[in-house]
Amino acid sequence: QVQLVESGGGLVEAGGSLRLSCAASGRTFTFSRYGMGWFRQAPGKEREFVAGISRSGGSTLYADSVKGRSTISRDNAKNTVYLQMNSLKPEDTAVYYCAADVGGAYSAYTGNYDYWGQGAQVTVSS
Secondary structure (H helix, E strand, O other), X not given: OOEEEEEOOEEEEOOOOEEEEEEEEOOOOXXXXXXXXXXXXXXXXXXXXXXXXXXXXXXXXXXXXXXXXXXXXXXXXXXXXXXXXXXXXXXHOEEEEEEEEOOOOOOOOHHHOOEEOOOEEEEEEO
C-alpha cells in the first residue's frame, strides 16, 4: 500500500506563490518507479489535471491553464513530489491532489493513477 500526503496549501493573494509537497511512503514502495501527477478539483467541478512528471523527473507535462506559471519537480531521495505555483489567480482555487501511477506514466487521465492523496486546499483571494 502507498500513502501520499500533501502539504503546503493555504490562503494566498492573487499574484502570489505557493509550493505544494507530496510525501510518499509504503512498506514495499519504491518512489522512483512511479509516475506522479498533480490534479485539482474546484467546488462543483470535475477533478482536472494540473501537471505530471516522469519517474526520473526528466519529463514533465502541464495543463494549458498552468503552463508557464507552475513547475512540477521531484526528489526521489526524499520520496517527494512538488508543485511550485506562481502568479496565482482566483481560478486556481481548488483542492489539490497528488497521485501515483504504478505503470510509470504521468498522463492527464485520472484513471491511470493508482494512489491518491487526501488533498490540500489552495485558496487564492482577489
